[in-house]
Amino acid sequence: MLCAISYGLVPNHLTDDQNDCMAVTTDNDTINVDQIVEQMIGKGSTVTKAEAISVIEEYEYAVVDAILKGNNVNTGLFKVYPSVCGVFENDEDGFDASRHSIKINLNPGKRLLEVTDRIELKKVEISSPQPIVQRFVDLKSNSINESFSPGQIASIKGSLLKFDAEDEQQGIFFIAEDSAETKVSEVVKNKPSELLFFVPESLTSGIFKVEVRCILHKGKTLKKGRLLNELTPG
Missing domain, CATH: 4.10.520.10 (IHF-like DNA-binding proteins)
Incomplete structure (x- = not known):
């Protein structure tokens, strides 16, 4: 079936x-x-x-x-x-x-x-809003949903992406194959439809998932949105 x-x-x-x-x-x-x-x-x-x-x-x-x-x-x-x-x-x-x-x-x-x-x-109704990560752009190479340049600026586009930078559990996270997480520390733009940030310099090898975590307006629960594509350093 x-x-x-x-x-x-x-x-x-x-x-x-x-x-x-x-x-x-x-x-x-x-x-x-x-x-x-x-x-x-x-x-x-x-x-x-x-x-x-x-x-x-x-x-x-x-x-x-x-x-x-x-x-x-x-x-x-x-x-x-x-x-x-x-x-x-x-x-x-x-x-x-x-x-x-x-x-x-x-x-x-x-x-x-x-x-x-x-x-x-x-088709179902999405009753619980969550951040939607649609596109990851490496602004150095202009690659989309493929790779990133360590230490360089990148862009994430989507919806409901804005997070509270003062909250340690919220932000942009790179997740390695062994589940080790690296949080982005330098964020240039923090808007609902786009995030601009510097990729951590330590991410020089491996395969990573990218996840945005935030608590939406008037909400109390941490929500997570993940890019479908896996990324590698380029």
Whole structure:
């Protein structure tokens, strides 16, 4: 039985028309490896849970090893390829970790793309307002929802973004893969539709999620809004 993706509509501050709205997915579960394995063996497979987890681990190791060797990986589920980011001064310039970075790019494969037309949607009302993070712009490279430049200024656009800078629990947070959090300390502009700030200089490597936390006007509960895209230092 197919389940529907729940989505609601919120004001879109990235267009000139004040009536425009954008869709935000909500109340959708996140499935982990254990749950995927449970579904596999629940269909009557003769493979045990331990065997399935072992195979998945070996599969992931093989993919990582291929990328480490500089290869591209193309499967039915995804396409992965490394690339080099940053500006090179001339054709004799070489890779410098302080100015350049390696980025891992991930795109859906044929098998995933084929299911998009079969996904059911369910429109719901978003009854509890929360900050909406629509776009992250690295003003040094002009990249959008891809990368950031440590120590440089960046912009977040969306709605209901303004926060109380005096409250330690509110603000802009970069969240690493190990859940370590780095809070932005230098904010230039703090408005409901846009935040301008300096990216912490310490964020030189890794993959990060960006989250805005605030207590909305006349509210008491901390609300969180997260950019859907993951970002890397560029």
